[in-house]
Amino acid sequence: MLTAFSGGDIRSAEAPLLDAGQGDALMQRAAHGLFGVALGLLREAGRGTYGATAVVLAGSGNNGADALYAGERLLRRGVGATAILTGDRVHAAALEAFTQAGGTSVRLADAPDIAALAAHAASADVLLDGILGTGASGGLRGPSADFVRAFDAAAGPRAARSTLVVACDLPSGIGVDTGRVDGPVLAADATVTFGAAKPGLLIGDGAVAAGELNVVDIGLDLSGFPPAARTLEGSDAAALLRLPGTHDQKYSRGVLGVAAGSARYPGAAALAVGAALATGVGMVRYLGPEAVAALVHQRNPEVVASTGPIAEAQSQAWLVGPGAVDDDDQRLRAVDAMASGLPVVVDAGALAAVPARVGPQVVLTPHAGELRELLAARGVDTERSEIEADPAHFARQAADITGATVLLKGYTSVVAAPSGALFVQADATPWLSTAGSGDTLSGIIGALAATLAEDDGAAGRVGVAPADLWAAIAAAGALIHGRAGRRAARSGPVVVSDLPGPIRAVVADLVEERRLAASP
Numbered sequence: 001m002l003t004a005f006s007g008g009d010i011r012s013a014e015a016p017l018l019d020a021g022q023g024d025a026l027m028q029r030a031a032h033g034l035f036g037v038a039l040g041l042l043r044e045a046g047r048g049t050y051g052a053t054a055v056v057l058a059g060s061g062n063n064g065a066d067a068l069y070a071g072e073r074l075l076r077r078g079v080g081a082t083a084i085l086t087g088d089r090v091h092a093a094a095l096e097a098f099t100q101a102g103g104t105s106v107r108l109a110d111a112p113d114i115a116a117l118a119a120h121a122a123s124a125d126v127l128l129d130g131i132l133g134t135g136a137s138g139g140l141r142g143p144s145a146d147f148v149r150a151f152d153a154a155a156g157p158r159a160a161r162s163t164l165v166v167a168c169d170l171p172s173g174i175g176v177d178t179g180r181v182d183g184p185v186l187a188a189d190a191t192v193t194f195g196a197a198k199p200g201l202l203i204g205d206g207a208v209a210a211g212e213l214n215v216v217d218i219g220l221d222l223s224g225f226p227p228a229a230r231t232l233e234g235s236d237a238a239a240l241l242r243l244p245g246t247h248d249q250k251y252s253r254g255v256l257g258v259a260a261g262s263a264r265y266p267g268a269a270a271l272a273v274g275a276a277l278a279t280g281v282g283m284v285r286y287l288g289p290e291a292v293a294a295l296v297h298q299r300n301p302e303v304v305a306s307t308g309p310i311a312e313a314q315s316q317a318w319l320v321g322p323g324a325v326d327d328d329d330q331r332l333r334a335v336d337a338m339a340s341g342l343p344v345v346v347d348a349g350a351l352a353a354v355p356a357r358v359g360p361q362v363v364l365t366p367h368a369g370e371l372r373e374l375l376a377a378r379g380v381d382t383e384r385s386e387i388e389a390d391p392a393h394f395a396r397q398a399a400d401i402t403g404a405t406v407l408l409k410g411y412t413s414v415v416a417a418p419s420g421a422l423f424v425q426a427d428a429t430p431w432l433s434t435a436g437s438g439d440t441l442s443g444i445i446g447a448l449a450a451t452l453a454e455d456d457g458a459a460g461r462v463g464v465a466p467a468d469l470w471a472a473i474a475a476a477g478a479l480i481h482g483r484a485g486r487r488a489a490r491s492g493p494v495v496v497s498d499l500p501g502p503i504r505a506v507v508a509d510l511v512e513e514r515r516l517a518a519s520p
């Protein structure tokens, strides 16, 4: 599990070490980690060190100092380096060390032509971004902002540019705790972050700007601080799965009831059911119109179908809403499922039926537009673009107001538990942005919920508080869905109705990972 701590908590964890006079040692560890990643990237790109060039962007704080000390190390390896001092102050000792090692420096404020300086930076092999770290407030401003815009114009987009950009602690311009990007940001190929990840490196636009994330241990003790965000890794999802045992039968493995699809959108039911079966579940019961059931049966004849109400169909968990539009019976089933006290995954058409208060076992899976409507119905008016800019804030707000677990879908999916716990998954591929994708995600989460609903050991296996189990289940669903999408995309554009195959393959890999972890 990757655990992120807020910028404020990281600074608090640093405080006792700074008081003990270890500030310089911390900074040298940070600089060494940054240097190591930059060197590795240069080597990977086949550029070596002698004859290579580096530009260090050094702001007025300690972030700039880290970057200058990393630049000093590059200079000592034979890299030619220039520092651009972006603030009106600079860490004197770090600049002195950089200069002593042969580096030259220029003050951004004194540069007659920012565009020419940016073009120089864009011709370097590697750029270390030490403009801003955890001391950042708001987006980049002033000459730093102008420089980043000019650099982007000169270097081109990240995928096409030749300069490797390595962010020191975080890409300058992202919100440390939110990932929010207001204004220009220096999108990195890699980010080297110190002590622990910060939430902004995992969430939304900040995660996109961070590129490949490297966490460098600088000796901070964060054990007394609450995680600000967590990301499940494969081993966590593997540990969470409930594997069938020799005494299991279809009912004990977990039955998922699905009230999805309608005359208008019959396909959503088939997609959700197919994904649920591929994730592994004892049985799927389908409730809905006969014509939709017939479509479900075409692909999955093992599904038990009925046109009855929730009360007549026993299950361990429910999935309600995919494709369920303008259908009063499906709406009633959604209401009854949420009143049952059982775990319920609530998607699409059923989101409008969420009552004032539910429990964390109710997992809402809106996209940003649906979350906007959900919040508006509760008196919170905002724009879809605002939600996309700060997804964790709004997912948390919805979890807080409703009491539900809220998975906000996006390039990074954010899961907020009503306890305040936050999970962020960045497993998806843009190829998954296609119609029906959300139906398959809800099917996967539904299957996990049904199989884990009566598994008392599940929260312990994945290392979360029992109250946060549903959030961990939703996060694991996002992980499986994202990995399945990536696997599918290897052989061409993702066709959602073909996703059950890759889902099964991803689950098989997780089961194997679990087996290997268990073997001595």
Ligand SMILES: NC(=O)C1=CN([C@@H]2O[C@H](COP(=O)(O)OP(=O)(O)OC[C@H]3O[C@@H](n4cnc5c(N)ncnc54)[C@H](OP(=O)(O)O)[C@@H]3O)[C@@H](O)[C@H]2O)[C@@H](O)CC1
Pocket (backbone or CB within 6 Å): 014, 018, 023, 026, 027, 028, 030, 059, 060, 061, 062, 063, 064, 066, 087, 088, 089, 131, 132, 133, 134, 135, 136, 137, 138, 139, 140, 141, 142, 144, 168, 169, 194, 218
């Ligand atoms: N503490 C430690 O021992 C260790 C810390 N470490 C490192 O220190 C980093 C934190 O350093 P920090 O606290 O000095 O803050 P940092 O982010 O460098 O600069 C803040 C300055 O930037 C400015 N500024 C602010 N907002 C701005 C904006 N939007 N746009 C433009 N400018 C803006 C503002 O300056 P002003 O404008 O007020 O002159 C402010 O003072 C941390 O990320 C890690 O890298 C590691 O070495 C390990 C040991």
Ligand SMILES: [K+]
Pocket (backbone or CB within 6 Å): 063, 129, 130, 131, 132, 133, 167, 168, 169, 170, 171, 172
């Ligand atoms: K930075």
